[in-house]
Amino acid sequence: MPKCIVIADDLTGANATGVLLKKMNYSAYTVLNAERLELSMLEQCDCVLYPTDSRGIDQDLAYRRVSNVCNLLKNEDTKVYGKRIDSTLRGNLGAEVDAMLESLGEDYVAIVVACFPTSSRIVLGGYMLVEGLPLHKTDIAIDPKTPVNNPEVAELFRKQSKYPIASILMKDLLHGKHYLADCMKKLAEEGNRIIVVDCVSQEDIDLIADAVETSKLKVLAVDPGVFTASLVRKRIPPTEKKEKNKVLAVVGSVNPHTRLQLEELWLSQRCKNVFVETKALLEGEEQWEQEVQRVVDAILQDVDKDRVFTVTGDGIYPENRVDLGKLAESRACQIEEISNKMNLAFAEIAHRICEREKSFKGIYSSGGDVTVSICKRFKTAGLSLEEEVLPLAAHGEMLLGDFPGMHMVTKGGSQGGRDAIIRCISFLKEKLFV
Template sequence: MSAHVLVIGDDLTGSNATGARFARAGMRAVSVSGVDRVSSAGGADVVVLNVGTRHAEPKQAQKFVQAAVRAVSPVELVCKRVDTTLRGNVGAEADALLDALAPGTRALVVPAFPDAGRTTVGGLHLVDGVPLAETPVARDPLTPVGFSRVATILREGTGREITETPLDVVESGVDAVAARLASTSAPFVVCDATTNAHLRTIAEAAAQVRRERQTQWVSVDSGPFAVLLAAALGIGPGVHDLPPVLAVVGSITGVTSEQVVELEQVLQARFVDVSMEGLDARAIADRATAVVEQGSRVVGIRTVPPDPGERVAPRAAEHIPRILAAAAAILLAEHRFGGLYATGGDIAEATTAALASDGFAIDTEVLPLAVAGSLVGGPHDGLPFATKGGLIGQRDAAVSCVEHLISVIAQRKRGIPQ
């Protein structure tokens, strides 16, 4: 196998969900059930291997996990995908994973899945803010979970040392988490997290410790952390060589502002803020060029919302779409971008006009009222394009649109037909 990442899941649904996240990050993920089907995943960057052990006896589950490692190794990162409510043989399978890997390998246990309401605080795993043992999962007829503390759940299947990284350390930033990780040699490190930004902080801290101490990590998580850890470790063929996505944000709604923050936290998007007084396309493009040259994966220009209670002058509001669109046209003419994301109907219309495009070929609906496809006609014919209204979607809507574009860009680079 020539895979870079192995994801071992205990059920098909969860395995596929994690594979989809790697695919959205621009990697080719192939999901198979059973070690005997691994050969069909040839050419994949990420092999997602479902071993179907959610309801198995612990020792049987351990054997399957170790067989999975042998079938796909060597890879750069092994991820043990666990249920978002920690059902199954969490500790036993993670313990077996460390037995199968090189001595000194350590497990980062980060089960938080903020977008699904799963968080970890004070070492306790919560579902929509409720401790795990107080939720219906505690009464699951097949795999009840009787504890809320992640370390206690792990302890049911391992005798190895377990340490915890509390939320206040995570909120202190990458260096603080890295210092915490380096201060102990415990094989299992459970980390608190309540936001996607926390997950990224932990991933970057682990990568820092890897560089400084050559620590080998495995991920024990429910999906989102594994993808961030792989990115932080620089894993993936050419992923970081992909041309960036240009994001044009003209909407000043609170919904859009939250979505932009999520883009910054999850995909490390870098935006140039445009004030109502700074409506000069050339100047905006020049400022964005500096961001492009920093190598950011998502480069954006956005309108700064007015202060609470302040009204936007109608004349300025009319100019915003045209000026942002003109700046986008300059950037696309002077730099290589792989895709374009526009939020706000007037922004999307003005941008296609500024690019001398005849229209927009719709390929798919990323989420309700958010569509993706490619530009038709003009100098940027075929450029992947995604757009949505300023009031459309939840906090992760912009991330979903941009991740879709990244996936399309990666597939095109590989010559995969769209």
């Protein structure tokens, strides 16, 4: 049975949430017709999304639709329940959340994170802002079917729900997940069944999800999809792919954006990472060889356990960075000579891994110098460019050389948002697995 059940008030919202989950390697089904639904169809599915088409209808009818679906789908194996709401708070918010809370039981609490940062929907001070404007000053206020004239999130729920409602503001998020978890537990103990939380960024969403896990509360996630996806990521291991093709990410960039992107990748899905100790690469030929082989062996010893592997320079963390200028001065050589030695190590690691394990069919590389070194070491004549993955990230296949046809995605270290590496890796996985 599915481990995640999301009930949405419309089809497009259900699909939008399902796509977020699919990007993180979860199988997701949108179910449209309860009368034709056979629960056996869902046995191999991680996440089920059910749209009730209830945004613009009477509150009582919306309540009954959501209640019926929740009673049909809920089961003891489910780890995440979600109520997908409109990103601009249209519809029967309180009535539909009430329906799920009553279906799930009195020990459940609804955590409302009505935030979609990449679409410029945030909640600050309890108020929703859309592209910097309070909700009631946007076109949503004159929506012909479901207008919203109040930007205060808790108040919109309060007008419809029969349950006590409380808010957690940005100042509470500043104290970290344990403090936030204590706030949630305290508000729940006071009898609040719906808790609205401020949120302006993906970092906030992840923090709230961490606090939920720390609190041990039974939670109904209420949001436009991002918070639900974050909670799923923390609670449910994604289904393993049957295909054996693997992806190797080689990252030598020390750009701060790269660190954030890698941490997002490591959090979002199963993968094996091995850090390259860059200082060891510069201590002599013997140490260089030992470090290269150590990383290769560390990857290959777990090669059957994962599909995605990352080789990362430890210089992404400032305390590990080498001052190339000072080192070059002390050795009376050029910075380029030292940099080339490091880049060659990353290329050699990648080559040895691909040489010994033929299931690696895709490479992601970040940082121009590392990418050039990999192409040289692989003796490729060039790349047959195929398509743009995202701005400043390209996909191609190696021409000739030691691994002809090897899929490769290259990206500059500073390019893209927090999900840039996830998107590049997902692109490669789709090329190799579909």
